[in-house]
Amino acid sequence: MDGLIRHFFHRPSKAYTTGTRKRRKVHTDEHGGETRWHKTGKTRPVVAGGKVKGHKKILVLYTNYGKQRKPEKTNWVMHQYHLGSDEEEKDGELVVSKVFYQTQPRQCGSTTAKDAVRVKSKRVDDDETAVLRDASMVDYYNSSLISYSHVGHHRASPPRLISNFGSSSFG
Secondary structure, eight states, X not given: OOSSEEEEEEOOOBSSSSSSOBOOEEEEOTTSOEEEEEEEEEEEEEEETTEEEEEEXXXXXXXXXXXXXXXXXXXXXXXXXXXXXXXXXXTTOOEEEEEEEOOSOOEESSOOHHHHHHHHHSOOOTXXXXXXXXXXXXXXXXXXXXXXXXXXXXOSSOOOOOOSOSGGGGO
């Protein structure tokens, strides 16, 4: 896959007519293996000028291919943003999502904004970039995306490519 990050708009749909749970399945194969997005962590407010403008959800792609059928976490991450003061987007509302392949785990700790700027300006490696998320976290991303088939999972069956990775997969 060429490029670092993909942004797209889509309308999340509910899994059921009542409730707020979203339909996040991306793919099911002929053997029953599934690929789906799982929300991780809290929904966070997006603040500008001291006011909540919207919210951000972080999702991680899981797959349960192979004999065990136990969901395995992949390195694909999606940041989903929507406008408004409610933590949940309104039904049928467009959201914007950023999808990327995270090659290294997030570095959490007591990093200050000053430290993060220093890390950002220091060249660690040509393929790495430090991105300031907030005053306490710095994320590291490899600049070249690796296709899902190259992820080093220990599986009985070969890994699957994620087909139709676009807005129709989330509807």
